[in-house]
Amino acid sequence: MKDNETIARIREGDQGVTSQIYQRYRQEFIRWMQKKYHCSEDDAREMYQCAFFAFYNQIKSGKLTHITASIKTYLFGIGKNKLHEQQRSNVRYEYSIDEEKVSNYDEDATRKQEKEIQYRQIEQALQQLDPPHRQMLIMVYYENRSMEYIANKLGYKNAASTKNQKYKCMKRIREMLETTKKVD
Amino acid sequence: MEKIDDSTIQRYLDEEMTEIERLEFEMKINESEALQQRIADYRSITEGIRYYGEQENWQQIRQLEAEARAIEAKSYQHPVSTKWLLRGAAASLVILMIAFPVYWQQDHQRYARLFNEHFQPYQALGGATRGSSDDGFVLPEAFEAYYEKDYPQAIELFTQASTQEDRPYVWLYLGNAYLSDKQPEEAVKALKQVLTYPDLDRRTEQRTHWYLGLAYLKLNNESGARRHFSLLEDTEDYGPQAQDILKSIY
Numbered sequence: 001m002k003d004n005e006t007i008a009r010i011r012e013g014d015q016g017v018t019s020q021i022y023q024r025y026r027q028e029f030i031r032w033m034q035k036k037y038h039c040s041e042d043d044a045r046e047m048y049q050c051a052f053f054a055f056y057n058q059i060k061s062g063k064l065t066h067i068t069a070s071i072k073t074y075l076f077g078i079g080k081n082k083l084h085e086q087q088r089s090n091v092r093y094e095y096s097i098d099e100e101k102v103s104n105y106d107e108d109a110t111r112k113q114e115k116e117i118q119y120r121q122i123e124q125a126l127q128q129l130d131p132p133h134r135q136m137l138i139m140v141y142y143e144n145r146s147m148e149y150i151a152n153k154l155g156y157k158n159a160a161s162t163k164n165q166k167y168k169c170m171k172r173i174r175e176m177l178e179t180t181k182k183v184d
Numbered sequence: 185m186e187k188i189d190d191s192t193i194q195r196y197l198d199e200e201m202t203e204i205e206r207l208e209f210e211m212k213i214n215e216s217e218a219l220q221q222r223i224a225d226y227r228s229i230t231e232g233i234r235y236y237g238e239q240e241n242w243q244q245i246r247q248l249e250a251e252a253r254a255i256e257a258k259s260y261q262h263p264v265s266t267k268w269l270l271r272g273a274a275a276s277l278v279i280l281m282i283a284f285p286v287y288w289q290q291d292h293q294r295y296a297r298l299f300n301e302h303f304q305p306y307q308a309l310g311g312a313t314r315g316s317s318d319d320g321f322v323l324p325e326a327f328e329a330y331y332e333k334d335y336p337q338a339i340e341l342f343t344q345a346s347t348q349e350d351r352p353y354v355w356l357y358l359g360n361a362y363l364s365d366k367q368p369e370e371a372v373k374a375l376k377q378v379l380t381y382p383d384l385d386r387r388t389e390q391r392t393h394w395y396l397g398l399a400y401l402k403l404n405n406e407s408g409a410r411r412h413f414s415l416l417e418d419t420e421d422y423g424p425q426a427q428d429i430l431k432s433i434y
């Protein structure tokens with residue numbers, strides 16, 4: 001199977017292909033990270049999970065549909081970037097001891113925490129929707145699928161009725177969140 | 185003020201308006217704080233859905249990793265049949281007396297191996313909530329310590345946070361910190377607290393059973409582990425791993 005075909009299969013949710021690709025490059029990636037960047041085995045494994053997640057996420061969200069290099073090159077490239085990113089953020093963290101930076105850091109932390117709570121509330125609201133409705137919202141906003149595609153996959157009459165259903169689901173989530181806010 | 189229905193807001197956010205409609209709508213937005221708030225709410229929901237999608241994928245990757253580790257472990261594994269021990273027991277009480285502690289030890293080793301293969305401290309995709317605030321609210325510091333793998337510190341801070349923030353996830357993180365710090369008994373106590381929340385969402389409930397099962401494995405408590413993994417057998421997120429463990433401890 002060619003790499004771009006593999007990507008298309010992963011986007012369509014083919015678990016077998018996803019698992020195969022995950023296994024195929026794992027050992028080599030871990031050895032490569034250990035040898036080239038002197039990572040521990042645990043760190044290299046973690047890095048592979050992060051790199052594969054980024055790769056998988058790009059595919060599932062429709063941001064990556066074609067590559068010119070091989071999957072292996074692409075995946076290893078992400079791993080390298082992730083490692084550098086992590087090293088840079090560690091350095092930033094070590095040097096952020098002057099007051100201004102610490103204060104920004106705290107604001108940032110509070111915002112992150114608020115977001116985390118908000119996301120949990122949205123997750124809870126999504127859990128209360130029927131699975132097909134939840135699936136539809138994920139297909140619209142996360143997978144960036146067209147209404148025609150969703151109508152076809154989820155058995156709606158047409159794109160217009162899918163869109164109408166999407167409006168209703170979004171409204172319902174907003175109402176659920178409003179209720180949560182009032183209770184809190 | 186003209187009432188604006190939700191579908192109009194969504195059409196605006198989905199960029200489905202004509203240029204004229206959009207400009208008119210943006211004028212209304214500028215005039216109304218309530219409308220600005222409604223738009224912000226919908227934007228947050230959209231972000232939340234994306235985050236949820238990413239979380240689902242992250243769980244999938246974690247599962248793939250667990251499968252990869254199980255395959256690795258199998259290639260190193262040398263299964264010891266209990267048949268020989270049973271034959272030995274029948275043949276001689278003396279052999280049984282020697283063999284039983286060995287067998288018992290093997291069970292413990294098997295549980296320890298399963299725990300090591302499957303346990304990874306829970307990590308929400310949002311990553312660490314770092315830093316500390318001035319008002320004595322310790323949760324950010326607790327996350328900071330947790331993601332820095334300073335588990336003793338994380339335990340102390342999450343314990344404090346549990347008195348400030350009445351949320352199930354605080355206990356979930358505390359339980360994980362205890363497990364990572366090799367204190368499974370304390371982990372069980374903390375994780376059981378998660379299940380006391382009546383409006384617990386399904387995913388958190390499953391996660392909690394997963395980590396409770398692992399904590400019991402660590403305690404060599406087969407029936408406890410079995411009880412929690414059995415609840416996960418048919419779940420999408422943990423099913424294959426739970427089934428794998430249940431087969432191994434049977």
